[in-house]
Amino acid sequence: MVWAGICSTGKTPLVFVDVGVKISRYNYMDxxxxxxxxxxxxxxxxxxxxxxxxxxxxxxxxxxQDFLQDRCPDF
Structure with a gap:
């Protein structure tokens, strides 16, 4: 799996997740x-x-959700 963020002025670095890895809340926050x-x-x-x-x-x-409220404006 590949994760990335995008916006009108760019994109985050691509994040590659190994095959078979389930994305838990903990590794998502990491x-x-x-x-x-x-x-x-x-x-x-x-x-x-x-x-x-x-x-x-x-x-x-x-x-x-708590993590994102602390880190993101207007989440």
Missing amino acids: MLDEDCFPWTEQHFGDDWWCFQQDTAPSHKANET
């Missing part, structure tokens, strides 16, 4: 922390940005 948020900080700086995701179980988990 992936965001290690790959997504450093890019958003560098790319957007103090500018406003919006994080959107679908309803995959790792996205809907309470821990993930």
